[in-house]
Amino acid sequence: MNFVSIRIITDDIRRLVRFYEQVTGIAVTMFTEDFGELATPACTLAIGSTRTLALFGSDIARPADNHTAIIEFRVDDVDAEYRRLAEVIGDALVQAPTTMPWGNRSLLFRDPDGNLVNFFTPVTPEAIRKFDK
Incomplete structure (x- = not known):
């Protein structure tokens, strides 16, 4: 799979x-x-x-109603992405770049429908190894 x-x-x-x-x-x-x-x-x-x-035969999903999933993108430099996107993100910012306990530096914001988006960069040796497989 x-x-x-x-x-x-x-x-x-x-x-x-x-x-x-x-x-x-x-x-x-x-x-x-x-x-x-x-x-x-x-x-x-x-x-x-x-x-x-x-096409699926019913009303199976509701737009702009996600409260659980986070769409994640690995980026080369999350701090540079934050500087590039600060004006675009604006009030949709949830968390400025922060190093998380599992070793990723993370920028969290919402898209126009309210979905959570995470841009992250592995920064600890363990996190880097995990993503460089």
């Missing part, structure tokens, strides 16, 4: 696509006006409009 993606459902796909393109610097490939993917070497962030829910 291989974990390949996570999908966010949104009422405003264009706004969310612009946001993720801006914060990651990666272009989202739009397959339809209602579905796109931001592909990284490790995983894909899929973004779908609420209109895609009808």
Whole structure:
């Protein structure tokens, strides 16, 4: 088995696509006006409009209602990313770069739908080894 993606459902796909393109610097490939993917070497962030829910046969997800998942991106220098994105993040900042007990330096903020996003850089020898496999 291989974990390949996570999908966010949104009422405003264009706004969310612009946001993720801006914060990651990666272009989202739009397959339809209602579905796109931001592909990284490790995983894909899929973004779908609420209109895609009808394809699953029911109202199975609610946009802008996530209270448990955190979308995480490993970055080379979380402090540099924070300086680059401070104005973009603005009031959506949850936590400025902080070194966590498990060895990652972490920047936590919310996307326009309120989903938590974590940019992190491994900084301890153990964390670096873990991610350099």
